[in-house]
Amino acid sequence: METLRHIVVLVHLVGFAVLFGAWVVEAVGRRRIIRPMDWGLAIAGVAGLALAAPWGIDGDLNYVKIGVKLVVLLVIGALLGIGAGRQRKNGAVAPALFWSIGILTLLNAGLGVIWR
Ligand code: HEM
Numbered sequence: 001m002e003t004l005r006h007i008v009v010l011v012h013l014v015g016f017a018v019l020f021g022a023w024v025v026e027a028v029g030r031r032r033i034i035r036p037m038d039w040g041l042a043i044a045g046v047a048g049l050a051l052a053a054p055w056g057i058d059g060d061l062n063y064v065k066i067g068v069k070l071v072v073l074l075v076i077g078a079l080l081g082i083g084a085g086r087q088r089k090n091g092a093v094a095p096a097l098f099w100s101i102g103i104l105t106l107l108n109a110g111l112g113v114i115w116r
Contacts, residue, residue: 002057009051015043018036019105020109021036033087033093033101038080041076041077041080052070065111069111072107072108073108076104079100080101083101
């Protein structure tokens with residue numbers, strides 16, 4: 001069970017890597033919203049929900065942290081949706097919206113690593 005949980009954490013990290021990696025590539029490039037960002041968010045979200053249940057661990061889970069991470073994930077999803085829509089219409093994304101996606105992604109990773 002513990003090994004399976006570690007595998008789900010790995011999948012969670014792959015989601016983070018895909019979302020944040022795609023964002024970094026765009027941050028130094030054309031600053032657009034691209035599909036791999038959606039895939040990364042979906043992978044991190046599904047694996048995160050699986051990790052939100054208390055299996056394969058001895059101690060308690062920090063449900064306040066998990067709740068905050070879920071809210072941040074929903075905000076990132078909304079920004080990706082709004083940004084993709086505006087990009088289709090205007091051909092570009094507002095800089096504040098684009099940068100918020102990267103900062104919130106890093107915030108969620110930081111919450112996972114630092115807040116115990
Ligand atoms: C953009 C979205 C997200 C990103 C980038 C992200 C990133 C991370 C990272 C980097 C870790 C650290 C893993 C470690 O220290 O081994 C982590 C842990 C964790 N995340 Fe997320 N996460 C996201 C969304 C979520 C969501 C939506 C949930 C639950 C609803 C969640 C639940 C957890 C849990 C429970 C852990 C602790 C895993 C453990 O130590 O057993 N995450 N996350």
